[in-house]
Amino acid sequence: MxxxxxxxxxxxxxxxxxxxxxxxxxxxxxxxxxxxxxxxxxxxxxxxxxxxxxxxxxxxxxxxxxxxxxxxxFVIGSKLPAALAANWLATAWDNSGSYWRVSPAPVMVESVALGWLLEVLGLPADCGGSFVTGATMANLTGIAAGRHVVLKRAGWDVEADGLFGAPPITVVVGEEVHPTLIKSLGLLGLGRSRVVRVPVDDQGRMRADAFPRLTAAPAIVCLQAGNVNTGAFDPAAEIIPQAREAGAWVHVDGAFGLWAAAAPARASLMRGFEAADSWATDAHKWLNVPYDSGLTFTRDTEALRAAMSITAAYLPAGDQREPSHYTPELSRRARGVDVWAALRSLGR
The missing domain is CATH 1.20.1340 (dopa decarboxylase, N-terminal domain)
Structure with a gap:
């Protein structure tokens, strides 16, 4: 060997x-x-x-x-030396990173990395988070948490009872929404063609003056932090208060732009996005870790857990944070190791 x-x-x-x-x-x-x-x-x-x-x-x-x-x-990163080397070592470990009792090292490293990410990205320190494959699954995971919350408010348990007979959810997106977010909506049973599309300006930004008037019915609003073609950011500071007033869950697809928060010269682009409920991005672009490395964050940690949690008699329950309760997958690569190595080697 x-x-x-x-x-x-x-x-x-x-x-x-x-x-x-x-x-x-x-x-x-x-x-x-x-x-x-x-x-x-x-x-x-x-x-x-x-x-x-x-x-x-x-x-x-x-x-x-x-x-x-x-x-x-396209928008593709490279790989930092520390991240590549850590990726190899994590492969040698071959620990799934799902449960503390069987994978304590990856679980600890992932927990530390999530805390660092929240700090770097300027998100609330008590947010929930998870490592997934990429922005597609990160969007799916964040929107799943939102689906749980808006239907729970309407008296419906979507995880237990599914969507048959559930109150309809209005999903609002910009006209230039990324196709992977639309795919996520389809996978979640919210429909690819049932969305309300808001007109955009010549840079692909959602127009705040064209944002629909929402009622108290369940709704999820999906904003973009970074348009794939222009890099433009939706006017979050104008739209999020309207969405919150109606009780909507606000999700941010930040695959291309969320990392602007980590750059002092560009952090102003993220103004207003910190008020959202969930954020999706990845580390295999701007942070330059090997593929694949998606990231989901939610303001309501329990919403993420409710949407993703898995239990069984054979799965060891402990008093540590168990990553499997916050991701779609049970078996998965210990992706947090690469991100931890990248952040530790770069420093602030």
Missing amino acids: RDLLHETADRAARYLDGFGTRRIAPDPEAVGALERFREPLPEAPSDPAETLRLLDEIGSPATTLMGSGRYFG
């Missing part, structure tokens, strides 16, 4: 060393060579080093150098 891991480190280092010279997109010949992977499932075991060699020699040349400083496609 030690020899294999040393060889893996050497191959990974050579790959990263090529970032300064190799073209960003793979050569057509390298992409064509991927057909080598189309082979019958081997009938017998083989040397792990040979499998690694094939993966590196055929796979590596056909990758896009998304982590390079010369890559400008």
